Amino acid sequence: MNKILTLAAFAAASVVSLQAAAxxxxxxxxxLVEKYNCASCHGKDFNSPIDPSYPKLAGQHQDYLQHALVSYRRGNDGMNGRTNAIMSAQAKPLSDRDINDIAAYLHSLPGSLVVRK
Structure with missing residues (x-):
């Protein structure tokens, strides 16, 4: 019985740890956004990009940002990759942890995105 409880506690701790990492x-x-100078295109507040075709990142959903960065990192591999040359080059050196951290930061910023119901 103690073995089962120990394994259950370990499994629960692992799940919590994985969720925290994600x-x-x-x-x-x-x-990281300072290191990669993301503000040069997306604006100093990540809410006012230098070109209207560039996305506002501040306050964006974290899972969307993660998905987008992973897709840019994949590039044109035919597997749901994105083909923007600048973003692909920026995302290529990012680890999964880097992507999660960048997404967490950008999500935490106040943004002007409007969610319609």
């Missing part, structure tokens, strides 16, 4: 670290994400 959630990302906003402070690390802030350092």
């Amino acid at each position: 959630a990302g670290n906003a402070e690390s994400g802030k350092l």
Whole structure:
């Protein structure tokens, strides 16, 4: 019985740990967006891009940002990749943890996106 409880506790702790890792670290994400100079295109507040065709990132859904960065990292591989040359080059060196951290940071920022019901 003790073995089963120990295994159950370990499994629960593992799930919590994986969820925390997937959630990302906003402070690390802030350092990464500065390192990769994301503001040069998406605006200093990530809410006012230099070109209207560039997306506003501040306040965007975290899972969307993660998916987009993973797709850019894949590039034109035929498997749901995105083909923007600039973003593909920016995303190529990012690890999964980097992507989670960047997404957590950008999601935490106040944005002007409107959700319609």
